[in-house]
Amino acid sequence: MQLALDAIVKRVGPETWLYPMDMALHSGAVTVLLGATQAGKTSLMRIMAGLDVPTEGRVRVDGRDVTGMPVRERNVAMVYQQFINYPSLTVADNIASPLKLRGETNVEQRVRQIAERLHIDMFLDRLPAELSGGQQQRVALARALAKGAPLMLLDEPLVNLDYKLREELRDELTQLFAAGDSTVVYATTEPGEALLLGGYTAVLHEGELLQYGPTAEVFHAPCSLRVARAFSDPPMNLVPAEAGGPGLVLPGGQTLALALPAGLAGGVTLGLRASALRLQAQPGDVALGARVQLSEISGSDTFVHAETPWGELVAQVPGVNHLALGSQVTLHLQPGDAYVFDASGALALAPRRAARAGGQ
Template sequence: MQLTLEAISKKVGVQSWLYDMSIAPRSGAVTVLLGATQAGKTSLMRIMAGLDVPSAGRVLVDGQNVVGVPVRERNVAMVYQQFINYPSLRVRDNIASPLKLRGEKGIDQRVRELAEKLHIEMFLDRYPSELSGGQQQRVALARALAKGAPLMLLDEPLVNLDYKLREELREELSALFAAGSSTVIYATTEPGEALLLGGYTAVMDAGELLQYGPTAEVFHKPKSLRVARAFSDPPMNLLGASVGAGGVQLDGGPLLAMGLPATASHQLTVGMRASALRVSAGEGDVSLPGKVELAEISGSDTFVHVVTPVGELVAQLTGVHYFDLGASVTLYFNPAQVYVFDARGMLLLSPVRGGGR
């Protein structure tokens, strides 16, 4: 199934919820809608599903305009962040409900297969109220997969789960989506989730579609500062700079030797992902001395906030590291691993691939 949205927009009263945008998610693949809360992800998905009608534009399914066709007449499966199941039905009957509606055979076997994939086979005879939140969301996912719809919409389905459950389910979902043939639209606020799911990513902000393409390409080559901000966790370090003799001059810092387009504006912004900063020097690195303002351990990484002459920077270090507050530390980075944006916030240069997250 090929879903295509042509020049759609959405207004509610005088307020624009979605600005003019066009997108054709890759058929049979995962497309992640990535953006902060109120970026427009849910509004876009509701139009895709047929729950809402766009104020302008067309929604095409295999070339046919389906604007105005209600959701009950479309073959769409949906999973929300809330755990929506039939409370009066046992887990096995929740999962089986779309199969029974289609009058399929071998329902018991199919239900067990899906339950085993999502590790809920031991709960088949329980009611949803007897399950934890994570288990209930697995039931909702199993029912959506049982429907076998060519279009599957998942609106932040893991947001209400704890960190450990989210990590576990993300990996399982990646495998399940890869094994299926549905076009999957998955909304999230988390850049890490988009990277893990892979496929394609559409970055949204304040009702605008900023960039769409293969996830790795969008991550490594964000076309603007707005995309870079949306697709960075922790936030990208942004530094004021200008065109210098033979490179980019950081405000209050060193000159970075790099070639710039002849059309580059004088005022620039340099972006560095936190993982591009290190506390040990490598070949060709530039150094920035500073003092530790904060150090925090998160999972298997350590985030160090350092005040430097060019501003406060956050470094993401692999492993557990300990720093005394106020201690002197030198950060290192390679100029080949920085982003450069022009005065309009559009990308001029991106890092050489392989320079980390």
């Protein structure tokens, strides 16, 4: 199924919730809507589903104009932040409901197959209220899968679950989406979810579509500072710099040798992902003295917040590193890992690996 949005706009009273945007979803693939709260993700998803009508623009499905067609006349499956199940029906009957509406045969077998994929087959005889939050969300997901709709919309479906459950379900959803035929739209505030799900990512900010493309391409080559900020966790380190001569002149007078685009001069912004900063040196590194302000261990990584001549930087280093508050360390980076954004905030230079990923 090919869903396309043509010059969509959404206004509510005097406020504009969605600014003019065009988007053509890739059939059978996952598209992630990535953005902070109030970026416009839910508003856009409701228009895709037919729950809302755009103020301007058209919605097309396989070339057919379906603008204004109500959701009940569309074959769409939705999963929300708050798991929604039929409280008086067992888990089995919840999952079976769309199958029975279609008059399918072998309903019990299909229900068990879907329940097994989501590891809830042992709960089929229970009511939703007898399940945990994570189990209830699995039931909602199972019912959406059972519907077999060509368009599946998931509006931050894992946001109300604890960290362990989110990690578990993310992995399972990635496999489920890869094995299915539906066009999937998945809204999230978390860059990590977008990277895990892959496919395509649309970065939204306050109702604007900032960039849309293959997830790896958007991540490695954000077209602007706004996209880089939205698609970085932890946030990208941003340092004011001056372009000219052999590269960038950073605060404190240190020079970072870079082959800058012709004509780039004056004030720019250097961007460094936290993972580009290391405690161990490699050939060709630039060394930067730093004083530890905070050291956080998260899973298998350590996040080091440090004061440097370039300002406060955050490094994401592998392993468990116990660093004392106030201790002196040296951060290392490769010039080739640097992003450069021009005075307007547009991407002027991306790391070498971004060029390879994008085929540039």
